[in-house]
Amino acid sequence: MIQFYHVQKRYPNGCDALTDVTLRVREGEFVFLTGPSGAGKSTLLRLLLVMERASDGQILIGGRNIHVLRDSSVPYLRRNIGVVFQDFRLIPRRTVFENIAISLEILGIKGNEIERRVNQMLEATRLLNRAQAYPGDLSGGEQQRVAIARALVNEPAILLADEPTGNLDPELSHEIIELLLSINRKGTTVVVATHDTALVDHYAMRTLSLAKGQLIEDRPKSARAEKFLSGSHSDRGATERQTAPLPAERLAGERQTGPIAVPGSGGILPLVGSPFSSAPVRPTQPVPVLDDLIDEPNDGDRGGEP
């Protein structure tokens, strides 16, 4: 699903953020990306999102070489990758429902379908009773769950989370990781960047460790991780018991055969069966505006609020 071959990233200031990184993340895997501050975790995620381009090496997502991806095709790639940032990046003057719905609006999806999918995500993230609240009225954990719901509502094949527990206390951190695990159990490939080694050790999932831009360890998941992957532990945040097949079985059984036919993109990713519904997202118009909307000035009817 994700492959790095001898990837190097040197920023214009001469900083070598990544040096000769080679790694592979398979479809349906759950991977922690860890390492101290400045190790290159966020840079690696930014390369996957083509927010930055590698200086050397190759990066493949779903078999496609994103090194040679045209700028105009980047939005199509990003629709297959959900992202959760540490600072949540919610739109303050929009309700929880509207913050999640925005990912679907920009794809041109119709109202009834938006309502169905957003409600599904609200339920999955236990936010149904907060649907009409504004981000400023939510706890940190609730805000992070909204950010996760928004990242997942258009059913991406991959979820990247950059320090998703960075602002949360330990109890809420576990809740968020367990939510991400429950999402992974439904088939989404999940990569979580975190410097929280206690969290990483607790879950014992596969762990890629970076230090000074180099991949210094690729630790496979331990036997203990299986209980989290199977959902058989007494989880706090998981939204449902394990009833779905494991990712590999699910992908074998449900995976669509062809690539997404994305106009003008040449088809960016192989189509992975959606974790949340059987209907794949088929982008209808090239309107990559989520970032613009997140960054828009807070001058609407909730103007002036924090």
Ligand SMILES: Nc1ncnc2c1ncn2[C@@H]1O[C@H](COP(=O)(O)OP(=O)(O)OP(=O)(O)O)[C@@H](O)[C@H]1O
């Ligand atoms: N835009 C940039 N321009 C120049 N140097 C950068 C830029 N972004 C990051 N760096 C440098 O690249 C290195 C890796 O940074 P990165 O943000 O990827 O690390 P990180 O592992 O995510 O750290 P943290 O845990 O603090 O988030 C650091 O030395 C950082 O100073």
Ligand SMILES: [Mg+2]
């Ligand atoms: Mg970082």
